[in-house]
Each structure stands twice: as structure tokens, then as C-alpha cells.
Amino acid sequence: MIWEVFRQEKTGDRHTHCGNVHAPDREMALMFAQIQHGRRMQTHSLWVAPKDEIAEVDADEAEFGGTTDKAYRWAMTYNNIDASFAEEVAESEAEQEEAAQKRGDV
């Protein structure tokens, strides 16, 4: 029986699919997954799920989005402008940067 394995690097992160293991049952699958997917990388948690229990729909059957070019939505023309002439822009940018740092995004 094949069990798909999902690994979470640190608490709060998403569990990401990282491979699978063959095991007769859930407990053994967890035991093998620890070795195969948790031993060499920083790991906070592992999930295992029976492969058969995972449902799939793929691009042959469904119309997924994300295929049309929407580059026109990006106002690239203004990217390389030095905003220092406008104080309020510089302040706003500084605020955004600070907020991003607090969130831990940077």
C-alpha cells in the first residue's frame, strides 16, 4: 500500500508533498516516513495519507485558470522611477518596508 507523505518544516508552515512510502498500515507508514523524509531535513511534522484516498482532477478534465496573459495588469512603466522627489511616497514605502519586516516577510 502506498502512502503519500507531506512534510512541514516548521510550525505554521504548510505541509508540502514530498514523496511516498510503501507500508502496510498508517503506523508503519509514519515510522518509515520519519526515516525517508524527516531524517535529513529540518522537520516539524509529517502527514501520511493513503494514495487511494487522495482525489485528483487534472488539466485534461478541467479548465484551470492562469493560462491567459495578464501582463497588461502590471504597471511596469513606473518601476524605475526615483520616488525621492515626493516625500509622502518615500514615507509610505518606508512604512510598508517596516511592516513587512515585522511580519517576517523580508
Add this chain to the structure above:
Amino acid sequence: MPGDSPDSDLSPEEAQLLRLADDEFVLAERYTEWQIYAPTVESDLALANIAQDEFGHARLWYDLIQEEFGYEESELVWERAPDDFRHSTLVELETPEGDWADTVVRGYLYDVAERLRLDALADSSYEPIADRVPKVQGEESYHREHAQSWLDRLTGSGESHDRVQAAVNRLFPYALTLFSDTEHEAEILDAGVRTRPLSDLRSDWLDEVVSYLESLDIAVPHPADTERPDAVGRDGTHTADWDALHEEFTATYHELGFDEPATLRGENA
């Protein structure tokens, strides 16, 4: 020094460390024999992982013996005579061909004893031992979980149940040698190197092992009715299986001639 002098010259710390290191090293050697032959890729990896842990623990203890008592690695491992090793004969026995149950049972019997021993070393008066115990303890719990997961499943019914029973019958008398004491036992306790006597560890081990195996419908021989193997290991007596294994793992060392290194323009060059 092992090989050069009788055991009575060993300090209690050295005597305790040699038992520890040799047990882990030799068991790891046996585990590695399953590489590429284990029942599935997953079980192969799991056992390789356990073997690697045991080698790591052996390395930890051998390094300590080298640092504190002035040995070279070659003296401890590659050039030590087979009857100077102090591991229990449980860990040296050859695995009957393809008998996974035998490996699982041996692992279980050993790992329970190992936990009890480490617990009794956690407060060792000898700090270098006490300092290293927690790292080893952390890894040993996976080993027990591994062995017990297999035992729970193998003892369900039919042939695998019979194989587990046969392995218990075969290995149990040898497992008792894990707790065989030597002339150093009193000193080890007096010095506080280990905080509990082997006889206590043995009785705790029996309580745990017997009740667990019986819960799986596996009969465990009564220690009093168990004939003791001639080879105990702790006193340097070993089985023929050990001679073969020792020859095998030292073969490359001797082939490469590390004991007589070639020197530039020397005779062996």
C-alpha cells in the same frame, strides 16, 4: 590496554565503556548485513538508519575511550583480538539466512536492555558518560518503536508468528548474557559509574520483555530453566559466529596493510 594485559587492569570506567561500545558496534555490523536484502526498500532504509545510529553510538563511546584512556582507534577496533571484545554474545550471532524475525527479535531484546542501561548511566559519577547519554537515548526510542511495530505485526498468525517464537527460543539464552557481570561489577557500582546493579536491570528487563512478548502470544523460556550458553561475551568467550564476523570486518584493514604502512622508499613501498 585490551590485548596487552588482563582485564583486571581496566578501570571501572573503561570496563563499562568497552561493554557499551562493543555491543553497539557489533550489533550495527549485523544490521548492515541486511543492506539491499531487507524485505522492502522502506524496511531496508529503516534498518540502515538504525545501524547508522548504532555505529554513531559506538563511535561516541570509542572516541571517549581514546580520549580518556589513551588508545588509538586501530587498537580498539581493527587490531584488537577477537577474544578481547566485551560485547554480549547476543549481538554477534549470525542471522539465519533471510530470517527477518530473528533480526527484529534481537533488536527488541537488545533495545529494551539498552534503555535500562542508559537510564542507569544517566547519573553516572563519571561525567563524560553522563554527558553523552541523552544524545543516545534520543535515538534509541525509534529503535524500540521499530522493533515493536514489527513484532506486533509479525505475531498475528501463521508462519511469521512461528518464526518470532523460534527466534525468541534461540536468542533468549544469549540475551541473558547482556546482564552477565564481570570482576568489575562491584567497582563500577562503588565508583558510581553505573547507578544500578546489572541484577536489577536484568529483573526489570525480564518483567518488561516477558509481559510484552506474552501479550503477543509468544512463550518466553523461564530464565531458571534456560541453559546458559558457553560463550558469554562479557568475559571474552565468544561463539564461532564472532570469529567469522571479526575476520570479515577486519579483512579490508589487513588487505590494505594499515598495520604495516608503506613508507616512501621503504620495504613495503
